[in-house]
Amino acid sequence: MDCLLELSRMNLRHPPPTVLMLTAFSRDEAARRLAEARINAAAMLTKPVTPSTLLDACLGALHLPGQHARRSERRDEALARQRASLAGARILLVEDNPINQELAGDLLGRAGILLRTAQNGQEALEWLEREPFDLVLMDCQMPVMDGYAATQALRQQPQWRDLPVIAMTANAMVGDREKVLAAGMNDHISKPVNVEELFSTLARWVPPGTPSNRGATAALPGLDIRAGLASVRGDEALYRRLLAKFRQREADFEARLRDARARDDGEAAIRCAHDLKSVAGTLGMPALQRSAEALEAALVAAYERGGGEAAIEPLLENVTRQLEPLVRPPPEHTDV
Incomplete structure (x- = not known):
């Protein structure tokens, strides 16, 4: 000095x-x-x-280039690649803390991941009965059924024995990793969650070859991939994210529309059909777009002009039938 x-x-x-x-x-x-x-x-x-x-x-x-900037750049590039590779993946988050749910939902949602949330291990098993998933993010300490018991239960089912389960725990004590592995989990992420660790771990267990996150490369009945890609100027990663969001939003389309009808909320019912028509056109689903348009017209006629009520039910059934493979693809088409 x-x-x-x-x-x-x-x-x-x-x-x-x-x-x-x-x-x-x-x-x-x-x-x-x-x-x-x-x-x-x-x-x-x-x-x-x-x-x-x-x-x-x-x-x-000395104003000389250093290794630090290059290391930082490499980390950013790696994170971007991992996020892109996970777009469209179906992940079940098992977490009872609402703040952690919100944080994970934001981080994973912005990466184009389709996320479902269970409050405890029992709810997780119920979700697994209803939908296919690529990976489970499992909190260890929860009421009703904790992550250890839930993992042991799902491993007893043949269809879930190879499903990746990643433990999330605030514990950082020696032996925690061995404990989660002994319960049947595949890996471990510490809380508070480090973003780089989160995405590198997910990418390790949901590799790019996993069918469900190759959304823009597979064909489904009613999906015109070329038209959908054209609407986003060929941005395949964006198209995957939009398809994932479409699945998440429209999986309960029929339930939302029937609920609006039961409440005699014509405006909400018409908006459901209108929104589906618009998004289907954007994503390259021409048949669904036409069916949703016909349903919208019937709803407008019924609620605004007092006619066409009889046409609504068959039109709704037609839309639901066309929507089903797009939001819950059958096993041979789970890669969208």
Whole structure:
């Protein structure tokens, strides 16, 4: 510190860049004295100094490219690749904490992942009976049925023996990983969740070759992939994400429309059909688009003009029949 002040008194035309190493207790005092002398240090490091932080500080002071930026860039690129590879994957989140649910929903939803949420292990088993999933994110400590018991139960079923189950636990004690593996889980993510760890782990267990996250490359009845890709200017990753969101939103289309009809809410019923018509046209589902348009017209006639009520039920059945393979593809077409 005193050497740096002495250099400042020498009025050097080109003073060398300086990295100042300090103990934690002298940082504020050093900053005050530098400010009084109107001296700018290129960096201030607190001891103990690691080799990597010292190297980065020196390279920064000399305005030379360092490894830190490249490492950061590589991490960002890897995260982007992992997120893109997971678009369209079907994941079941088993978590009872609403804040953790919201956080996971935001992180995974923005990656185009189709997410279902169960409050406990028993609900998770019920979801697995209803829908296929590529992976389960399983909290370990939950009421009703915890993650260990739920995993042991699902492993007893032949159809779920190979389903990846990733434990999520706030515990970080020695032996936790062995405990989750012994319960039949495949891997472990610590809470609070680290975003890089989350996506790298998911990508490891839901690789790009998994059928359900190759949404833009497979054919389904009623799906014109070329037309759908054209509407998003050939952006396949975006198309996958939109298909995933379509599945999540429209899986309960019939229930929502029938509920609106039961409440005699004509506006809500018409909006259901109208929204489906619009999205089906965007995603390359021409037959569904035409059927939804016919249903919308019948609903408008019934609620706004007082006619056409008899046509609604067969039109709704037709829409539901065409929608079914698109939101819950049969086993031979689970890759959309």
